[in-house]
Amino acid sequence: MPERSVISWNAMLAGYTHSLQWEEALDFVCLMRRTTEDIDHITLGLLLNVCAGLSDVEMGKQVHGFIYRHGFSSNILVCNALLDMYGKCGNLKSARVWFYQMSQSRDNISWNALLTSYARHRQSEQAMMIFGEMQWETRPSIFTFGTLLAACANIFALCQGKQIHGFMIRNGYDIDIVIRGALVDMYSKCRCIAYAVTVFREAASRDVVLWNSIILGCCHNGRGEEVLKLFELMVEEGIKPDQATFQGVLLACIIEGRVDLASQYFNSMSNEYCIIPRLEHYEFMIELFIRYRCMNELEDFVKGMPFDPTASILARVFDACKEHGWSRLGKWAAEHLNE
Secondary structure, three states: OOOOOHHHHHHHHHHHHHOOOHHHHHHHHHHHHHHOOOOOHHHHHHHHHHHHHHOOHHHHHHHHHHHHHOOOOOOHHHHHHHHHHHHHOOOHHHHHHHHHHOOOOOOHHHHHHHHHHHHHOOOHHHHHHHHHHHOOOOOOOHHHHHHHHHHHHHOOOHHHHHHHHHHHHHOOOOOOHHHHHHHHHHHHHOOOHHHHHHHHHOOOOOOHHHHHHHHHHHHHOOOHHHHHHHHHHHHHOOOOOOHHHHHHHHHHHHHHOOHHHHHHHHHHHHHOOOOOOOHHHHHHHHHHHHHOOOHHHHHHHHHOOOOOOOHHHHHHHHHHHHHHOOHHHHHHHHHHHOO
């Protein structure tokens, strides 16, 4: 390419940022600065994304200075990217100061960026306060409610979660499948599983994410038998389970002591659904065998794993063998721990 415009530079930089190649993106920015002085608001937005991706707030502050010096501080895209950068880097004080400096130009995206920053760093009560301020200036979006419901789930704020749910209903918001999943998650974590089940059943359509939300929610509330029934219904409705689904199902089997059923489900992952079990699935099976004292099954399972057992697995097996007097397997685990 004999001549490179700022558009072509931005296209390359966007490619790095979209694929989360932050170091490569930074190297490309350095090359860009050596080669051209053409920088626009798109470039700055992308560069701030790089700062956020690298969690480099000091570099972000340098970009902030450049924005002031070169007259970009009135561009809403740049302003929101700067706000987002401070939030992702955990500098919430700077994020809030900058947000209030944007008072003449901030929009719904600005409010959501600030709210998300506090929710991301588990300052959920502050996020709720920002929501209260937001309503005086702009109409909350669906994205706003997803963030708020996650914040309520983090601090088990059932009352506030119900208020948000009611606010959406009263003001005619469409409770789409994403928000429905957030509601299920919030009610589940707040130990209000009956509400979670109601929200789930009212869904016009259900994808695997929504199914996983209710399955994991029931698990966290000790409703193992209900999980197993939900899983069968999920399969009947033609929804293909994924790795997260089987984490919930195996956990339900632990709750209910269903050793044989857990083995069937574990084997079905690869045999029926072409899902490669993750380490967590193996750990769940090991925990199941230990909890219900299935020593022979445990030995066959651990020795038959397609990878070397991790130190944590070996330690768990060794401790269980020591507690229950399973000397042969305990000796094997100890030998592998010392390798």
